[in-house]
Amino acid sequence: MLKTDTLKNALPNVTMSLPGPKAKKILEKRTKNVPAAVLCNYPVVIKKGSGAMIEDVDGNKFLDWVAGVGVMNIGYGQESIINAVKKQADSFFHGMINITTHENYVDLAEKINALAPVKADTKKTMFVNSGAEAVENAVKIAKSFTGRGEIIVFSGAFHGRTALTSTMTAKKTYSFGIEPAMGGIHRAEFPYLYRAPRGYSKEESIQYYLERLQYVFDQGVPVQQVAAIVIEPIQGEGGFIPVPFEYVAALRKLCDENGILLVADEVQTGFARSGKLFVSNYWKEEGFAPDIIAMAKSIGAGLPLAAVTAGSHIMDGVHPGIIGSTFGGNAMACAAGLQVLDIIEKQNLTERAKVIGKIAFDGFTDMQSRYVEIGDVRGIGSMLGVEFVKDKETKEPYPELVSKIIKHAVSHGLIIENSGVPDNVIRFLSPLVATEDQIHAGLDIFETSIKESLAEL
Numbered sequence: 001m002l003k004t005d006t007l008k009n010a011l012p013n014v015t016m017s018l019p020g021p022k023a024k025k026i027l028e029k030r031t032k033n034v035p036a037a038v039l040c041n042y043p044v045v046i047k048k049g050s051g052a053m054i055e056d057v058d059g060n061k062f063l064d065w066v067a068g069v070g071v072m073n074i075g076y077g078q079e080s081i082i083n084a085v086k087k088q089a090d091s092f093f094h095g096m097i098n099i100t101t102h103e104n105y106v107d108l109a110e111k112i113n114a115l116a117p118v119k120a121d122t123k124k125t126m127f128v129n130s131g132a133e134a135v136e137n138a139v140k141i142a143k144s145f146t147g148r149g150e151i152i153v154f155s156g157a158f159h160g161r162t163a164l165t166s167t168m169t170a171k172k173t174y175s176f177g178i179e180p181a182m183g184g185i186h187r188a189e190f191p192y193l194y195r196a197p198r199g200y201s202k203e204e205s206i207q208y209y210l211e212r213l214q215y216v217f218d219q220g221v222p223v224q225q226v227a228a229i230v231i232e233p234i235q236g237e238g239g240f241i242p243v244p245f246e247y248v249a250a251l252r253k254l255c256d257e258n259g260i261l262l263v264a265d266e267v268q269t270g271f272a273r274s275g276k277l278f279v280s281n282y283w284k285e286e287g288f289a290p291d292i293i294a295m296a297k298s299i300g301a302g303l304p305l306a307a308v309t310a311g312s313h314i315m316d317g318v319h320p321g322i323i324g325s326t327f328g329g330n331a332m333a334c335a336a337g338l339q340v341l342d343i344i345e346k347q348n349l350t351e352r353a354k355v356i357g358k359i360a361f362d363g364f365t366d367m368q369s370r371y372v373e374i375g376d377v378r379g380i381g382s383m384l385g386v387e388f389v390k391d392k393e394t395k396e397p398y399p400e401l402v403s404k405i406i407k408h409a410v411s412h413g414l415i416i417e418n419s420g421v422p423d424n425v426i427r428f429l430s431p432l433v434a435t436e437d438q439i440h441a442g443l444d445i446f447e448t449s450i451k452e453s454l455a456e457l
């Protein structure tokens with residue numbers, strides 16, 4: 001039994017105004033020593049974590065609905081991971097995969113190849129360290145395999161902060177002042193049903209967004225020069241917006257007809273979050289699996305690990321030397337990755353994602369019926385977005401309200417984060433092991449925070 005087990009089933013409990021005295025000292029040290037551009041507006045300094053809960057250095061207990069931005073799907077403090085990483089640490093930390101092969105890398109690649117729903121009978125996987133690297137390598141693989149140089153991305157997209165992925169990312173906050181952007185990136189309009197032209201049905205909206213995509217090929221880049229279309233199956237930073245399946249089916253057809261690779265950026269959506277291991281599992285069942293999946297975040301449960309999986313014919317079509325990484329597939333991170341897959345299966349976390357996701361979804365839609373400021377509630381499984389607007393008719397975003405809700409929530413022990421290009425969406429990214437009592441406690445705090453925030457505006 002872990003010492004943190006009482007924390008695992010605890011409810012949020014903040015006993016002082018934040019930050020508490022110990023947290024305050026550490027945050028002051030942070031301000032002096034860490035660039036302000038590495039943003040943080042939370043008064044929370046973590047001491048330990050268990051399940052869906054974290055305890056800060058002053059003993060306050062928080063329910064974590066951000067989970068390291070989708071990193072801790074399996075929850076904090078899972079004993080088998082701790083033991084596997086300790087065991088690996090006793091043998092060696094690092095075996096550089098270009099020099100010394102280590103078994104964890106190979107075993108994890110084999111497991112992911114068996115599970116990842118890409119469009120191929122045989123698959124291969126390479127490891128890197130972060131989501132941005134996974135996406136960047138997916139693009140390099142697509143370019144090298146197709147011999148083409150152009151990439152389609154979407155409005156609202158977030159793919160990381162490297163030079164290439166910040167160009168692929170839509171929101172200018174992430175690339176302001178670091179111009180010039182990289183070449184070869186073309187942006188189509190993301191199929192955001194809530195913000196489709198007024199009065200359009202779902203079918204008409206999807207048709208509208210497909211026409212917008214065609215416009216990119218007509219006036220942006222010839223379709224024959226496109227190597228890949230890169231899309232998040234549920235847009236994360238862009239506002240927790242699922243891509244309608246009908247739109248994916250059309251993308252798949254377009255890719256097949258034009259020799260383009262369909263790349264799913266499952267960095268935030270992967271590892272049971274959606275109620276399946278990947279959202280691409282749903283896509284594959286419907287007959288439109290992607291060619292490449294980029295994955296990261298929850299794959300390592302907090303250890304730096306990311307991966308790219310594609311059909312063997314694609315991976316083996318890449319020019320030798322183009323892909324690789326010194327630390328990618330680190331032995332301890334892969335030991336954790338193997339346990340993550342084991343835990344997801346043994347603890348049936350895909351089903352758990354549906355169960356807690358439904359409780360949260362019902363709670364949010366119930367609030368939607370009572371607060372005109374909640375314009376939309378959406379998502380798949382346990383990846384849910386609550387979009388706040390000033391007016392349900394005009395749908396004008398309400399970021400001021402969202403930033404207040406976040407502050408009030410944390411003061412009551414609930415950690416939540418915004419998303420959406422105008423920062424007007426609250427994301428639900430709870431660890432999948434949260435108890436039902438904890439989800440209900442979180443919903444109560446969420447509603448209290450809405451009320452308190454509205455009273456101040």
Ligand SMILES: Cc1ncc(COP(=O)(O)O)c(C=O)c1O
Pocket residue numbers: 069129130131132133135158159160161232236237265266267268296297
């Ligand atoms: C969909 C998506 N892609 C890529 C990234 C970049 O991942 P990282 O921060 O690990 O580089 C993120 C991070 O939030 C993401 O949500």
